[in-house]
Amino acid sequence: MTNAQLKEELVAYSKSIGIDKIGFASADPFLTLKERLKTQQQLGYQSGFEEPDIDKRTEPERLLPYAKTIISIALAYPAKLENPPKGVKGKRRGIFCRASWGEDYHIVLNDRLQKLEAFIHERVPSAKMASMVDTGALSDRAVAERAGIGWSGKNCAIITPEFGSYVYLGDMITTIAFEPDTPIDDQCGTCNKCVDACPTGALIQGGQLDSNKCIAFLTQTKEMIPERYRKKIGNRLYGCDTCQVVCPENKGKGEEYQPEFTPDPEKVKPELLPLLSISNREFKEKYGKMAGSWRGKKPIQRNAVMALGHFREKGAVPKLQSLLTHDPRPVIRGSAAWSLGEIGESDGNHAALQAANEQEDDASVRGEIRQALMKLEKEVEHS
Structure with a gap:
């Protein structure tokens, strides 16, 4: 042959x-x-x-x-x-990107x-x-x-x-020498929609990406997300599809796919609050076969905490206050403080943040708590 x-x-x-x-x-x-x-x-x-x-x-x-x-x-x-399931007040939802x-x-x-x-x-x-x-x-x-x-x-x-x-x-x-195929000519032309639409300006120019600004990367990190990007992440739990969604070449695409990638709507658009209490075992059983689970539950939970702040979901305040006080992970405590500051005064937020500040021994978390308290105080001043 x-x-x-x-x-x-x-x-x-x-x-x-x-x-x-x-x-x-x-x-x-x-x-x-x-x-x-x-x-x-x-x-x-x-x-x-x-x-x-x-x-x-x-x-x-x-x-x-x-x-x-x-x-x-x-x-x-x-x-x-x-x-797709719809998120409503009291039952807000996050989203995993299509690649997951x-x-x-x-x-x-x-x-x-x-x-x-x-x-x-x-x-x-x-x-x-x-x-x-x-x-x-x-x-x-x-x-x-x-x-x-x-x-x-x-x-x-x-x-x-x-x-x-x-x-x-x-x-x-x-090691087999097959006849190579011919590359396809670039079809982007003067279109710049993806670069213009990138929420964080991560697409520096056509084909060049600053990964450190990219939401897809930020949602996978395990540390605190820089403040300037938090509101831009919105309710994304893993990844970002903005530059794909706005691409004219993707219009009408995405209807033919391999059966293994058929999404479970409840997994790819899960309720946020239950994610905050999920055990390692439950997380592995429910999300372990999704690409978005590869970094474990901590980044997903941190993103869920911030998404609740993004929605200003008052129904999440008791759980966020509990995380702020009792969660052993500084990143989750710090993110909870930020979200409580975004939500504003509700269910004794100010008192909870002050009490947490007195017992907190992590400097970065204390910084987040102080920022949240300042937001609440400004809110009172302008009310």
Whole structure:
């Protein structure tokens, strides 16, 4: 069997196992990307979640000796929720971004890549392969762009003609020399909607992202969120879809997707208050198979606490006061103080904050409490 025939068979097989798009790229070094990553590093735009070794990210042969081809795969995920539950006063809800709907995409894409590996190995036993999804060293986006899956949009996502940017990406490096596919020309043109709509100005310019300002990154951190971004996060519990939602290329997209990504509305738009009391075991059982659970419950709970402040949900005050006084985690106590300040005087907020300030031994939490007290005092002055 020639490599051309194998490629043809592989493309047909990929469709039969639920891969929405497959592309082939050379395993040559990503020289342009290397320079861009160096600039990102120098400017301090990296999130810290990515592979720090730029050579590994841009030279496939460092990951698999004698690498000849990188196979890129894309799986589509949904953009719309059927019968979404509505948050109302007393039962406010948060939201997980679309990339966390359904089953964790790392598991699904790894399953597809393992099947592709087995298919190749059966036909070419001597072939070597190395697969990765998201957490691998390679830039999934750079590989997908080179492999003709889509173009790299100004929103820093791969945009496909068929599914818009609502796709997950995975890669496989192999020692087989397949004919590379042709990259797709950039279609963004003069459109700047994603850059203009970014709530925190994280999209510095088309295709350049300051990860430290990005809400998708901020919702995954475990520390206190900088005050200037708190109101902008709104009721987001994990991730952010703004730059995808405003993209004209995504209009009418997101209706075709793999069944594993079918969302459970109650999981992706959960009530906020119950999240504040959920145990580790309950969290794992309910959310453990979602991509948004990978950092554990603490960031989700912190975001839920802030979302209640965003809604100025007075019904949450007793629970927030309890967290402020009794929760062992400074980040949760500090976030509760901020939310109580946003909600305003209700159910003895001022007294609760003063009492908490007297017993608090963490300097950063005391700072949050003092800020909240100042907000309440200003509210009284202007009432």
